[in-house]
Amino acid sequence: MYTMESRADNRVDDPAKKAYIEGLKRYRDGDLKEACVFFTNAIAGGITDFDILYYRGMCHLDTGRYPEALTDFEVLVRQFPDNPEYIFRRAFIRYKTGDVPGAISDFNQIPVDYNDFSIRWHYLSVLYYKTGNYDAALEAIEKALTLFPTMPKIWFNAGIIMQAGGLSDRADLAISTAARLEPKLASAKREILE
Secondary structure: OOOHHHHHHHHHHOHHHHHHHHHHHHHHHOOHHHHHHHHHHHHHOOOOOHHHHHHHHHHHHHOOOHHHHHHHHHHHHHHOOOOHHHHHHHHHHHHHHOOHHHHHHHHHHOOOOOHHHOOHHHHHHHHHHHHOOHHHHHHHHHHHHHHOOOOHHHHHHHHHHHHHOOOHHHHHHHHHHHHHHOHHHHHOOOOOOO
């Protein structure tokens, strides 16, 4: 006879579901490396919920396992191509792994008015600077400054980008603002900060 109790018992006895639940516990507790193992076991056991792929991707990302994280977020972006968070995560992974064209493309796919991931303007400024596109870098860093006016690193990078773009007066002002916000930046080497 089928009862609610027997149905619940069946779900709890399922090793894949147990792994998923344990992965969520480890994720919640900050044990990301172990959480990844449990999420992988749950996926191998047949759990297909897209949330599990997101959690595993975040575990890989937060532990610096970028190739594995990229694989998970590639799948998520293919399944949900209009999801700004998945696009942002993939862009960030590409940024961290040096895929400059891929990161620029992804960051630019996020709607301009979508502010949940507005730090992308800082990343874009760094990427454009690296490619020598100082006009685009300046445009991106100015957007970052309007959104993060008290972040010293952004002011410092604004100074580096402005200097490269021939705006020496503004560059000096940006660097001095960064140094007021974070005194150790006064003696920092004048190069872009990642």
